[in-house]
Amino acid sequence: MxxxxxxxxxxxxxxxxxxxxxxxxxxxxxxxxxxxxxxxxxxxxxxxxxxxxxxxxxxxxxxxxxxxxxxxxxxxxxxxxxxxxxxxxxxxxxxxxxxxxxxxxxxxxxxxxxxxxxxxxxxxxxxxxxxxxxxxxxxxxxxxxxxxxxxxxxxxxxxxxxxxxGVLLPLPDAEEKMRMMLLHARKICEYKGEKIGVCETRKHALWYVKGIRGAAQLRNRFSTIRTLDELETLAEAVCGVK
Ligand SMILES: Cc1cc2nc3c(=O)[nH]c(=O)nc-3n(C[C@H](O)[C@H](O)[C@H](O)COP(=O)(O)O)c2cc1C
Structure with missing residues (x-):
């Protein structure tokens, strides 16, 4: 040790x-x-x-x-x-x-x-x-x-x-969640390269979309993304974020 x-x-x-x-x-x-x-x-x-x-x-x-x-x-x-x-x-x-x-x-x-x-x-x-x-x-x-x-x-x-x-701040809306998810994904890819980064991002993406209305139908697509571009397109589909 x-x-x-x-x-x-x-x-x-x-x-x-x-x-x-x-x-x-x-x-x-x-x-x-x-x-x-x-x-x-x-x-x-x-x-x-x-x-x-x-x-x-x-x-x-x-x-x-x-x-x-x-x-x-x-x-x-x-x-x-x-x-x-x-x-x-x-x-x-x-x-x-x-x-x-x-x-x-x-x-x-x-x-x-x-x-x-x-x-x-x-x-x-x-x-x-x-x-x-x-x-x-x-x-x-x-x-x-x-x-x-x-x-x-x-x-x-x-x-x-x-x-x-003693203040309970409001929870972030879908748009803020998607923005953070994309920032997080870009950071992971910067650190590990896009191939490994996107693989690691999948599970995080699923955690970020949890609770967002309408995202349930996109869950399968989030778990199979292969590129940052695909992730950006999906985030946009959830709430119009680029
Ligand atoms: C997937 C996973 C990986 C973890 N890896 C570590 C680790 O590497 N080192 C560590 O000290 N604890 C690790 N933990 C334990 C957490 O630090 C923590 O003690 C545990 O999840 C309970 O806290 P929580 O209820 O806030 O998650 C891990 C937990 C999970 C679920």
Missing amino acids: SEAAVNALRYRPDFIDVNMGCPAPKVVKSGGGSALLKNPELAERIVEAVKSVSSVPVSAKFRIGWDENSKNHVAFAKALEAGGADFITVHGRTRAQMYAPPVDLAAIAEVKKSVRIPVIGNGDIYTPEEAKKMYDITGCDFIMIGRGALGNPWLFGQINEYLAR
């Missing part, structure tokens, strides 16, 4: 996060990701190893336990802190839950109370109200958003506005 950290540092990251929450069978099978929940001592040594070579902050992200009968979030958080983690992120589910509800906010609150380093709360935040609930119930220092941001990058601004002023 210290060798991996040295490699990662070549890319000049702001911090290094060690993923101790991934539930994927192929990752868990070799002892990685959330399999580490079964071995807090090893998790602590991993943080120590990364920390020993890192010039930037080191964090770890984990779940609240392997399964319902072996929740060990407090002991695990303490082990990471003892290993030298600068902050930690808790996804309030067990490995056995995968992505099924509910997210255990009380467990995240217990983690927050048990360590001195900053705690980031994570899991099922899709709305400004859910973001506030995560802060209020857990007392966490920051929140992290995963799936809620897919097709909805406005969520961050909406949450900030709600937390600062």
Whole structure:
């Protein structure tokens, strides 16, 4: 892990996060990701190893336990802190839950109370109200958003506005969604080239069109686009955006 950290540092990251929450069978099978929940001592040594070579902050992200009968979030958080983690992120589910509800906010609150380093709360935040609930119930220092941001990058601004002023901003209309989708698609293509970029864009396009009236009939076409031109034509068909 210290060798991996040295490699990662070549890319000049702001911090290094060690993923101790991934539930994927192929990752868990070799002892990685959330399999580490079964071995807090090893998790602590991993943080120590990364920390020993890192010039930037080191964090770890984990779940609240392997399964319902072996929740060990407090002991695990303490082990990471003892290993030298600068902050930690808790996804309030067990490995056995995968992505099924509910997210255990009380467990995240217990983690927050048990360590001195900053705690980031994570899991099922899709709305400004859910973001506030995560802060209020857990007392966490920051929140992290995963799936809620897919097709909805406005969520961050909406949450900030709600937390600062209690205002729920209106959701973007179809035109704004299509504009953002095209901007996003162009950025992906700029970064990865059009061929791979357009492939990756398909899933994002489907997330962006979710909820737009009339878009349901175009879903199949969105999932088979091959060029940016085709995507632009489809966006135009949805709402006249170029
Ligand atoms: C498709 C997918 C890929 C993910 N990849 C990562 C990853 O590479 N590293 C990581 O720490 N978490 C990863 N996660 C977990 C998320 O960061 C997050 O903990 C989880 O989705 C719960 O938050 P959410 O309910 O806001 O999505 C992934 C989740 C999904 C659905």
